[in-house]
Amino acid sequence: MPITINGVDHELDVDPRTSLLDFLRGDAGLTGTKKGCDHGQCGACTVLLNGQRINSCLTLAVMHDGDSVTTIEGLGTPDAPHPLQAAFVRHDGYQCGYCTPGQICSAKAMLDEIAAGWTSYVSDDVAGSPKLSEEEIRERMSGNLCRCGAYSNIVAAIAEVAEAQA
Amino acid sequence: MKPFEYQQAHGLGEAHQLLVADGGKPIAGGTNLLDLMKLEVETPSALVDVNRLPLGGIVEHGEGLHIGALVSNSACAADPRIRGQYPVLARAILAGATFQLRNKATTGGNLCQRTRCYYFYDLSQACNKREPGTGCAAIGGFNRIHAILGASDACIATYPGDMAVALSALDATVEIHDAKGEKRMVPVREFHRLPGDTPERDNVLEAGDVITGVVLPAPSGGTQLYRKVRDRASYAFALVSVAAVLQVEDGVIAKARLAFGGLAHKPWHDPRVEALLEGEAPSDALFDQAAALLLDEAREQGSNDFKIPLTRRTLKAVLREATGGTL
Known part of the structure; x- marks a missing residue:
């Protein structure tokens, strides 16, 4: 099953080591989510997973088939900010x-x-x-x-x- | 991160099969395991994703509750039954980590959280827990966060969690299914181990075991407190923590259940202290005796000497508050 990011489906055909954070930034091209410490300590990578906030650096992309992710790009736009x-x-x-x-x-x-x-x-x-x-x-x-x-x-x-x- | 094989288990039988066949590790929330894998402290050849097992609910169990192993820390702390009848557990969970981490961290996974000893994390340092037989760089090193009770010459690491400390005070039980599909129940107080000469083993789990839940006994009522002392006001591990369930009836302590975090390789529980308190009228002198008994075999390591007076003061403050006295 694909992962849904800001309403758009993406295939999860990646190295299992890929964090959700790296998938969002590299594979999905959504660079709004930031990599800070990469160890769950700073929160720069916080996204919403099925509506709940998580550290996207501390989970693997392949664990999220069927899940829905919202990033900062999905919350608002320059013309219509959240x-x-x-x-x-x-x-x-x-x-x-x-x-x-x-x-x-x-x-x-x-x-x-x-x-x-x-x-x-x-x-x-x-x-x-x-x-x-x-x-x-x-x-x-x-x-x-x-x-x-x-x-x-x-x-x-x-x-x-x-x-x-x- | 070292390469590994990734597999999803869709049932308990499949999980056991995959764990045994590949010598893999189960992954649930992954908040601790992936952190350690990035640092190559953990290098499993396979990860078995257990998130699809049907272990995500909190249901009535006899007079108590069965918390599924996949119930997130957030969901557990938000459950009205936990908040209302086991407030020490809700408070302990909320004292740990952050909302982001608690949304991912699970009940079963949190029990298996590994130590935060700096030398365990640093591959260039000797560590019997990470690499048995190499020694312990924490002994004689910078050991501010390390154990004062139950340590050994091989390891002075502490168990870092909060949830399990409350579970110890509540006398909860861990439900485990082994590779043959057999169920066994292990009291939380016996789930984590003291380091002895095998500090690489944090707990009693064997290869192929899967934690399937935690069982809480009937609600005991009483005053339930969790006090955590740490370097920052939020998002820091305990230097000392105390989980307390106390009942005072007719001016005497009818029941005392106490467990401690930050002191040892496991949540510390000392039945002698509870026995000393029970049947007695609360007083400062009694609380002094309780603290002295708790710490009679405490051994400082140099940088953590402060933990002995800190534990004494924290215990006394909790006992005063729980018995209706002032702080």
């Missing part, structure tokens, strides 16, 4: 921009997780409904590093979109 993309621009949520596609894919999934009622390590009541706060955003985004240190503006951009959706 609300998070527009908010990152408005709040200056980046400097060099290398971590930004991963940050935005991660933030998209994070808002969905909160809507689904998933709690985090900093939630007061693990069995209750999570309430969005700066502390919650920082904890939930700890898998995405920004070496320029644009964290305050990243948090502001995400908080704005979260409030608009609430």
